[in-house]
Amino acid sequence: MKHYHYIFTGTGLAALMTVYEMIRSGKFEDKTILLLDENPKQTNDRTWCFWDENKNFDTIVSKKWDTAYFKNENFERAMMLNPYQYKMVKGLDFYRLVFDLIAKQKNIHFVNQKVIDFQELDNLCVVKTETESYSCNQIFNSVFNPQKVKNQTKYPLIQQHFVGWFIKSKEVIFNPECATFMDFSVTQKGNTRFMYVLPTSETEALLEYTLFSKELLPKEEYETEIKNYLQKLGVTNYELMEKEQGSIPMSCYPFWNQNTKNILNIGSAGGWTKASTGYTFASTIKKSKALVQFLITETDLRKFHKTTKFWFYDLLLLDILNKKNELGSRIFSAMFQKGNPTVIFKFLDEETSFWEDLHVIWKCPKGLFIKAFLQRILRFRF
Incomplete structure (x- = not known):
């Protein structure tokens, strides 16, 4: 041996x-x-x-990309990512x-x-x-x-699951300088669902129909939603270059x-x-x-392992999405609508100070997170 x-x-x-x-x-x-x-x-x-x-x-x-785009059914925002x-x-x-x-x-x-x-x-x-x-x-x-x-039931398991299409369009439709980070304008159907678009030229892009939820979908449902989204963008004539799919555990x-x-x-x-x-x-x-x-x-x-404050922040969000999965759009929209993009991405990168954490956290629906915090503390105690 x-x-x-x-x-x-x-x-x-x-x-x-x-x-x-x-x-x-x-x-x-x-x-x-x-x-x-x-x-x-x-x-x-x-x-x-x-x-x-x-x-x-x-x-x-x-x-x-130097710019990222966020959208839901009520507002849209292009965010400069500098220094990111x-x-x-x-x-x-x-x-x-x-x-x-x-x-x-x-x-x-x-x-x-x-x-x-x-x-x-x-x-x-x-x-x-x-x-x-x-x-x-x-x-x-x-x-x-x-x-x-x-x-086990103490720590929820959510999946980030998606199907992605690399497409080449006959129409000039995409802005290659701006990535669509999250587009929650797609129908939520009781889940956290969004479209993710990474344009590499005016005619080429990766589009991923993505969910944060417990259960996976039939493959046909992801692809139907991508087709519907392309039609909404005005893309009617395109070539499907490559496909990808995945499911990433969030826990x-x-x-x-x-x-x-x-x-x-x-x-x-x-x-x-x-x-x-x-x-x-x-x-x-x-x-x-x-x-x-x-x-x-x-x-x-x-x-080797060291637990940080960000582990607990993440846990509260997963607790919320585990019980009320449809609230994802509301939470992320509140964060991105008026928040400082640089601080948000720094926060998601786990590099913020406590005071910077508060600048991001207080943009989120406070009642949801206070309730999740109290319920989590009780679970830890008992």
């Missing part, structure tokens, strides 16, 4: 970002690292977007960047095998695939097990309680997804950098 210092079970965004940061640090050249995944990561299976005021991954950013930019990264471009770097490292290996089990024994960890077993000092697991969240479940001294859950499996929005890329950049710095000086993986 071959032995490694570190094994990554699954090579999603969190695993690849962490390995990328390990290589860049230059501190792990004496450590053997194995990545295991049944998916070879050779297709463009997803698109990540994030707001950023630095130059993170600019070499593979396929499009940037909204950026789009295609999955395949990210995979190629990281795997090209991995290929140059003698101590890092990728094996295209499906992980079926892993465990921590007395003085080592063992990972089993369908064909082999490997041992290691420590495991970084990004294989998400939804049953852990579904089998404040304490995944880190499953960590052990030598097994750390990362990515969605470790609660790295921003629970109130479903955004993963920016939070994963931060978490992976922090993890690499942690590993340079620490060995007990149970010490």
Whole structure:
């Protein structure tokens, strides 16, 4: 049984970002690292977007926007994002960047095998695939097990689920300098539903019909809503270039309680997804950098996680959406209608001071959050 210092079970965004940061640090050249995944990561299976005021991954950013658009049935607002930019990264471009770097490292290996089990024994960890077993000092697991969240009721689970179409229109219809961050003018049907539009030219865009809700829809319903939205925009003649779909868990479940001294859950499996929005890329950049710095000086993986005030803010929003899912439009609209966009995005990026937090929070419906706060405190006590 071959032995490694570190094994990554699954090579999603969190695993690849962490390995990328390990290589860049230059501190792990004496450590053997194995990545295991049944998916070879050779297709463009997803698109990540994030707001950023630095130059993170600019070499593979396929499009940037300085302005974002918010809309509901009553108002619309174009927001300058300065000092931020909204950026789009295609999955395949990210995979190629990281795997090209991995290929140059003698101590890092990728094996295209499906992980079926892993465990921590007395003085080592063992990972089993369908064909082999490997041992290691420590495991970084990004294989998400939804049953852990579904089998409890203390922390709600909401899904950010969507179907996206990349289309090329015959009509000149889009503004390539402005991304539609949320358009709640679509019929809500008792849920939190919005359209998300990322134009890359006057005739090309990614349109995603997105929900924050408990249950997924039949695929045909997402696509019907995209067709209706295109018709509303005046797009009647277009070519469907590519499709994508996904479902991202949004939960404040304490995944880190499953960590052990030598097994750390990362990515969605470790609660790295921003629970109130479903955004993963920016939070994963931060978490992976922090993890690499942690590993340079620490060995007990149970010490890595730190709970912040933003975890509690997110929990209150999910409590509200779990009970009254139709209120999402009202909450986000209140935040964006008169709020300072720079402070809002800073808040969503978990970079605000407490006083800046209040500037955002007080824009939201106060009664909803006060009630959620009191109910949550009672749940914690009893």
